[in-house]
Every structure is written in C-alpha cells, then in structure tokens.
Amino acid sequence: MxxxxxxxxxxxxxxxxxxxxxxxxxxxxxxxxxxxxxxxxxxxxxxxxxxxxxxxxxxxxxxxxxxxxxxxxxxxxxxxxxxxxxxxxxxxxxxxxxxxxxxxxxxxxxxxxxxxxxxxxxxxxxxxxxxxxxxxxxxxxxxxxxxxxxxxxxxxxxxxxxxxxxxxxxxxxxxxxxxxxxxxxxxxxxxxxxxxxxxxxxxxxxxxxxxxxxxxxxxxxxxxxLPVKTKAKKQRIIPYIILLVRNSKNEYIIEKRAENGLLANLWQFLMVPINEIGWDHLENWVYSEYGLKVKIGTKKGKLKHVFSHLIWQLDIYEAATEQEQLPDDRLLFVEKGNLESFPFPVSHQKMMKYLGE
DNA sequence: AAGCCGGGGAC
DNA sequence: GTCCCAGGCTT
The missing domain is CATH 1.10.340.30 (Hypothetical protein; domain 2)
Structure with a gap:
C-alpha cells in the first residue's frame, strides 16, 4: 500500500x-x-x-x-x-x-x-x-x-x-x-x-x-x-545584428558555432551582440573577431526567437565583403543552393528568405 | 538547488 | 502573453 x-x-x-x-x-x-x-x-x-x-x-x-x-x-x-x-x-x-x-x-x-x-x-x-x-x-x-x-x-x-x-x-x-x-x-x-x-x-x-x-x-x-509546480523565471532578451555577408561571387558567409553550449556545432550567419559592441564599432568588431572586412548594407528584416531561458532579438542586414580568402577557421563561403546541406538553428533558417538572388 | 539547453503547440 | 512537453547535464 x-x-x-x-x-x-x-x-x-x-x-x-x-x-x-x-x-x-x-x-x-x-x-x-x-x-x-x-x-x-x-x-x-x-x-x-x-x-x-x-x-x-x-x-x-x-x-x-x-x-x-x-x-x-x-x-x-x-x-x-x-x-x-x-x-x-x-x-x-x-x-x-x-x-x-x-x-x-x-x-x-x-x-x-x-x-x-x-x-x-x-x-x-x-x-x-x-x-x-x-x-x-x-x-x-x-x-x-x-x-x-x-x-x-x-x-x-x-x-x-x-x-x-x-x-x-x-x-x-x-x-x-x-x-x-x-x-x-x-x-x-x-x-x-x-x-x-x-x-x-x-x-x-x-x-x-x-x-x-x-x-x-x-x-x-x-x-x-495539481500538480503543484514552481514557475519558471522570465527569459533575458539579447539583441543581435545579423549580417548576411555576400562576396563578389554571390557566396554567403556562414559560421560554425562553438562545440559546446547553445546550438553547439550548428551553423549560422554572422551574429553581432550589439549591446556589447555598439553601432559605432560594428565593422571594427567584425574585423577584430574574424579578420574580416565588411560593408554593412540595408536592413532586410527582423525576427524574435524565443528559447526556454533567453530571447534573441534579431535585426537582419545585408553586408558585403571583397575578401577572397577567409582568415578564420569557423567561417565558410557557401552558395545559396548549398546552405541546406548544413545544420542550422530554426532562427537562422527563417533568415534565409531575406537572402538575395 | 538552480541554471543551461530548442522549438512548437495549446490556450 | 502563459504553460509545458515520454529530461539531462553542469555548476
């Protein structure tokens, strides 16, 4: 009993x-x-x-x-x-x-x-x-x-x-x-x-x-x-600038995420934690982080993506680079048609509608 | 014990 | 908006 x-x-x-x-x-x-x-x-x-x-x-x-x-x-x-x-x-x-x-x-x-x-x-x-x-x-x-x-x-x-x-x-x-x-x-x-x-x-x-x-x-x-269950905490909101960086050959830059933590080993478009960086230093930060020279273009859209413990507020911009060689191991040039062969988080899959032709 | 770790669907 | 889902790992 x-x-x-x-x-x-x-x-x-x-x-x-x-x-x-x-x-x-x-x-x-x-x-x-x-x-x-x-x-x-x-x-x-x-x-x-x-x-x-x-x-x-x-x-x-x-x-x-x-x-x-x-x-x-x-x-x-x-x-x-x-x-x-x-x-x-x-x-x-x-x-x-x-x-x-x-x-x-x-x-x-x-x-x-x-x-x-x-x-x-x-x-x-x-x-x-x-x-x-x-x-x-x-x-x-x-x-x-x-x-x-x-x-x-x-x-x-x-x-x-x-x-x-x-x-x-x-x-x-x-x-x-x-x-x-x-x-x-x-x-x-x-x-x-x-x-x-x-x-x-x-x-x-x-x-x-x-x-x-x-x-x-x-x-x-x-x-x-019933059942009795204590409530979950509210999520933190983290704003990012997303850069859809394209080169002269119409290839996009994607980045492999770290092997641990959030969305580990998945791929993404470049994400700039804008609160930590600030608009004035955006292009400089990309250069210091990746050794990559980019020109920020126009805003293409925005997304909100909710996780269990945080919220991404994403502003999406197109960007261009004239570099042929990528100076960082994490980065890759990929044609639009080949993006689907890489695993992406859902939030970055949703950005693909903002890619150009 | 509390935080981290995705995304979706029901309400 | 809220809740929670055939939970587990890390600190």
Missing part, C-alpha cells in the same frame, strides 16, 4: 482499469512496432521535452538514415545534427551518438540491460534508463516523467512541488509499489498515455477517465490544482 501523505489505492483494481484502457486506446506509434532497444532508445531521447506529434516524422527519418546502432556510431556528427535539425536540444543528438559509440566499443553493440551500465551512458538519465529497461527489456523499473508526476499527483493527491528532486524520487517509489510486474512496459506507457490523452495539464477529461474511481484529487475536486 502507498504510504507517506498520499492516499491509499486498490493496486490490483487500479492496474486492471489502467491497463485495460491502455490496450483498448493506445496510439499506433512508430516506436511501438517492435521492442528493438535501439529504436526505443532513439524515441525516448527524441521525446524528452518534445511532443509525440513533433517526434514522429523525425523518428521515421532518423531510423531510415541510421537503422542500427552501428550505423549511427559510424556516422558523421554533422549528418546526425542535420537529421536532428529543428528538433531542438541538440546535445541530445551529440550525447546519443557518443553513447552509441560507447555501446559499440564496450558492450559489443548491445544496449546494456544492467541499470548502472545503462544509466552511465551520455544522455541517459533516470527517466530514460527506466523507460528503456521497462519498454525494451520488460524490467519493473519506474520511468517518471512529467506525465507520470501529473497523473500520480492527482490519483494519489500528492501536493509537493514536482520541480523538486525529492518529489520525483517520491513518485519513483510510488511507481515501484504500483507497477504491474507482469507487464511493466505497458504499465509505464499506460500512465504516460493517460497523461497525454486524458489526464492533461489543463481541463483533464475526468468524466471519461478509466481510473477516475481511484483518483483522490477528483474525489476532492482539486484535480485542476
């Missing part, structure tokens, strides 16, 4: 109602066609902080391009990033390939079923570890994500802040107690499916919920008030 401040629940009846609903209503998703641990792994990484409908086309393309662990391990990172382009959180792609290489070199290409070995892989945290172990290997391990915390915060009327680490551990212990050991894969997926389809953040469909009679929050009429 459930302890602490949570309410009691009839475990067998809850499992039966939840799993019965799941088997009758689960979505036909591409990563549910088999239990290939590699495909389960790829899907779970893509699904981190990302909706199912967004992931589906990426998953198809990714598996077609990298069908096996060995294929992904042998790929160029730029090709992996290109397949991830637009999905966001690009460290997921870099970590996944890093981990896949580790699986090839240390585990003969087989995804570890040992929890400690699996959890030690880059990008495999507590949730993903539990998801792979339960879904691919049928082990009764908890896989606690946002859905699971929302569902059980309501069913068990847990009123602790789900942003806290200790609250997540509390839910893991609840799942260990409640999990259906004959089919932990279906149990974990059923809770998440319920969270996605019925027990939604706003306006949950309690009237058609298969576990309504088990739900303490519904009984108390406070399901809309």
């Amino acid at each position: 459930i302890k602490k401040n949570a309410q009691y629940i009839d475990k067998g009846s809850f499992q039966q109602d939840l799993l019965g609903w799941y088997h009758a209503n689960k979505r036909d998703l591409p990563w549910r066609k088999d239990q290939d641990p590699y495909k389960v792994w790829v899907s779970e990484i893509m699904l981190q902080q990302t909706k199912v409908d967004t992931v589906i086309p990426y998953f198809y393309r990714f598996i077609e391009k990298f069908p096996t662990i060995h294929a992904l391990a042998a790929a160029e990172q730029q090709d992996v990033l290109k397949a991830w382009e637009g999905l966001g959180y690009y460290s997921r792609a870099r970590n996944l390939q890093n981990a896949v290489k580790e699986v090839v070199s240390s585990y003969g290409g087989e995804v570890p079923r040992n929890p400690d070995e699996l959890g030690a892989l880059k990008g495999v945290g507590p949730y993903t570890k539990g998801a792979i172990l339960s879904i691919a290997y049928n082990q009764p391990e908890p896989a606690v994500d946002g859905n699971v915390m929302r569902v059980f915060s309501r069913v068990l009327k847990v009123e602790e802040d789900i942003a806290l680490q200790k609250t997540k551990k509390l839910f893991e212990s609840h799942v260990r107690e409640l999990i259906y050991e004959d089919d932990p894969s279906s149990f974990n997926q059923a809770v998440m499916e319920l969270g996605a389809l019925i027990c939604t953040p706003k306006s949950p469909s309690c009237m058609i919920c298969p576990v309504q009679i088990h739900c303490s929050a519904f009984k108390a009429g406070i399901q809309e008030d």
